[in-house]
Amino acid sequence: MNVVQEKVSKLNAILKVEIKSEDYQSKVKSTLEKYRKTAKVPGFRPGHVPFGMIQKQYGKTVLADELNKLSNDGLYKFIKDEKLEILGNPIPLEENTFKGDLDNPSDFEFSYEIGFSPKFDIPLSSKKSMDYFMVKVDDQLIEKQINDLRRRYGKLESTEEIGETDMVLGLFRELDSKKEPKEGGVEHNSTISMEFLKDKKAIKSLLGKKVDDAIVLDPKSVSKDAKDMVSMLGLKDEEELKGLSKQFKFTINEIKRMEMAELNEELYNKLFPTGEVKSEEDLNKKVADDLANMFKQDSDRLFTQNIYEYLLDKTKINMPESFLKKWIKLSNEKPIDDETLDKEFDGYLKSMKWQLIQGKIFKDNDIQITNEEVMDFTKSLLVSNYAQYGMPAPDDKELTETAMRLLKDKEQVNGIYDRITEKKLSDYFQGNVPMKQKKLSYDDFVKKASKK
Numbered sequence: 001m002n003v004v005q006e007k008v009s010k011l012n013a014i015l016k017v018e019i020k021s022e023d024y025q026s027k028v029k030s031t032l033e034k035y036r037k038t039a040k041v042p043g044f045r046p047g048h049v050p051f052g053m054i055q056k057q058y059g060k061t062v063l064a065d066e067l068n069k070l071s072n073d074g075l076y077k078f079i080k081d082e083k084l085e086i087l088g089n090p091i092p093l094e095e096n097t098f099k100g101d102l103d104n105p106s107d108f109e110f111s112y113e114i115g116f117s118p119k120f121d122i123p124l125s126s127k128k129s130m131d132y133f134m135v136k137v138d139d140q141l142i143e144k145q146i147n148d149l150r151r152r153y154g155k156l157e158s159t160e161e162i163g164e165t166d167m168v169l170g171l172f173r174e175l176d177s178k179k180e181p182k183e184g185g186v187e188h189n190s191t192i193s194m195e196f197l198k199d200k201k202a203i204k205s206l207l208g209k210k211v212d213d214a215i216v217l218d219p220k221s222v223s224k225d226a227k228d229m230v231s232m233l234g235l236k237d238e239e240e241l242k243g244l245s246k247q248f249k250f251t252i253n254e255i256k257r258m259e260m261a262e263l264n265e266e267l268y269n270k271l272f273p274t275g276e277v278k279s280e281e282d283l284n285k286k287v288a289d290d291l292a293n294m295f296k297q298d299s300d301r302l303f304t305q306n307i308y309e310y311l312l313d314k315t316k317i318n319m320p321e322s323f324l325k326k327w328i329k330l331s332n333e334k335p336i337d338d339e340t341l342d343k344e345f346d347g348y349l350k351s352m353k354w355q356l357i358q359g360k361i362f363k364d365n366d367i368q369i370t371n372e373e374v375m376d377f378t379k380s381l382l383v384s385n386y387a388q389y390g391m392p393a394p395d396d397k398e399l400t401e402t403a404m405r406l407l408k409d410k411e412q413v414n415g416i417y418d419r420i421t422e423k424k425l426s427d428y429f430q431g432n433v434p435m436k437q438k439k440l441s442y443d444d445f446v447k448k449a450s451k452k
Contacts, residue, residue, distance in 0.1 A: 001070060003078035011118060011320035014093060015078065017071045017110045024066045024105075031062045060102050067100075071110040085117040087320065087352070088327040115320035115327070122360060123314045129434035130310065132303050133448060135295040136439040137288050145287050150260035153270055159257040162209050165195040169254040172219060172233055175247040179216065182245060188234035189253070192222050214251040295445075302449050304426045307433060311357050312350065319349060358425065365428060369420050374413075377420055378403040 002018040036054045037047045044050075075090055090112035092098075100108035135141075162168055170192070174185030197203050202221035209215065223229035226238050235241065261267045268277040277283050328348060329336055361367065382402055383393045393399060406412050440448065 001074050003074050005078075005082070009320075011116050011318060012323055013114050013116065015075060015090060015112045015114060017074045017078075017112070019067060019070055019074075019108045019110070021106055023070055024063065028059070028063050028066050031066070032058060035062075063102060063105055067108055067110075071108075075110075075112060079114075084114070087115045087117050087324065088331065090114045091323075091327055091330055094326075113323060113326070115323035117356065118318050118320075120315060120317045120356070120360070122311065122357065122364075124307075124311070124433055126432075126434060129436040130303065130307055130429075132299060132435035132437050133445060134299050134437060134439050135291070135442050135445045137291045137295070138441075141291065141442055142284055142287050145291060146263075146283065147260065149271060149287075150263070150267070151258045153261040153267060154258045155261075156256050157259050159255050160210055162194065162206050162252075162255055163257060164203075164207070165258065167256040167258075168192045168194065168206065168209075168252060169256065170250050170252045173249045173251070174245050175216065175249055176245065179247060179249075181249070185245065186233050186235070186248075188232075190232045190234070192250075196224070197222060209252055211252050211255060214249055216247055217250055218246045219248050220246070298445070298449060300426050300430065303435070304422070304429055307429050308354070312354060315353070315357055317353055317356060319352070321345075321349070324348070324352070358421070361425065361428060367424055367428065369417065369424070373420060374407070374416060375400070375403055378406055378416055381416075382406075 001020065001023045004016045004018065006014045008014060032054050035058050036049055036051060039049050039054060040046065041049045079086065093111040093113050097111050159166065168191065171187065171189050173187050174182045176182040194206065199221040202217055205215050205217060219229055219233060223232055226241060229241065230238055263280050268283060271277065272286065277286050325341060325345065328341060379399050382399055386393045
């Protein structure tokens with residue numbers, strides 16, 4: 001058997017697998033002999049069926065199977081031995097893919113098309129710095145976080161007049177065009193949270209109102225979205241919103257205000273049971289440190305995302321596009337027509353381009369993911385899940401057994417590998433790409449991150 005490579009271009013080639021009769025004859029004969037020993041043919045005892053009859057009945061099928069195995073083995077051995085870096089898998093040549101005669105077997109030739117993995121450079125250097133955006137942890141942000149903590153551990157108490165962060169309990173009653181209660185209309189007791197309202201007109205109409213006061217409003221103006229409005233009005237689904245009046249009478253039954261917890265030792269111990277916070281000064285410092293650590297993870301993700309976009313834009317890679325389209329059509333689980341492929345092809349190219357960039361970074365820098373790392377990461381996820389529900393983690397043996405079961409799920413494994421890969425890339429970028437640190441206010445940081 002011989003494999004010949006014919007270069008078509010820098011990115012494409014044809015591999016021809018040449019199979020001689022001596023490559024397959026003995027194996028075909030051996031297989032047919034096995035068939036002969038077990039074949040059940042009327043008029044013949046098992047093992048005494050004439051070889052010619054077996055060959056006539058099964059010969060072409062056995063030959064075709066053996067040729068297919070030989071051609072595949074030879075093809076991939078050649079790719080491995082010659083260290084060819086290819087994209088996807090070899091595909092049969094559309095024309096002249098097979099030469100030979102199964103009825104009169106002699107020499108055979110199978111032709112395959114391959115697409116080479118392109119050579120390219122990663123446009124990162126020690127001279128090119130990238131923006132690393134950070135949240136400026138200022139006094140205003142620290143105060144906001146502390147106030148949120150105080151509210152979380154505070155007490156909900158009744159008050160007489162609606163303020164900016166109060167909860168307002170009341171009755172929604174649907175009105176008709178004359179602003180009278182609509183016959184058979186919606187009536188439902190619900191709650192409005194003032195601090196989450198966006199509609200300025202609605203906020204203004206509610207501020208300062210007292211228990212038993214009533215106002216006319218559009219429930220949409222005090223809802224986050226359609227789903228929230230359905231819940232607020234006690235409806236079954238969004239379909240019931242159709243034809244609903246835009247005018248509702250809202251009668252205030254009760255006003256609740258969160259009285260923030262006092263800054264004292266009791267609160268400090270609830271927030272930080274280890275006893276590291278004993279004063280307001282300690283609290284400010286602890287909250288500032290926690291915020292900085294929390295935002296660092298967001299900064300790291302944004303930094304990695306920015307480099308990802310930069311590399312996709314600046315890395316010049318020529319792809320064997322014609323080959324890739326054929327390979328995608330052949331390898332896709334569901335049939336895909338040319339029109340759909342053309343629409344989605346840019347997405348395929350972008351995904352493959354990133355895989356090539358990521359693969360080159362890993363290969364050039366000897367970055368690897370070991371089985372031990374995968375197991376440790378999986379166990380750490382399990383420990384976090386137990387902690388989330390306030391449960392102690394089991395011993396290492398049970399944890400390992402649970403992790404092993406989890407890693408039998410292909411979807412779970414792919415997700416875990418993706419997260420480890422992202423972490424290793426993030427570490428590589430932070431260690432090798434010069435950072436130009438830029439501090440932003442929390443709101444500006446959120447805006448920038450939300451655009452990604």
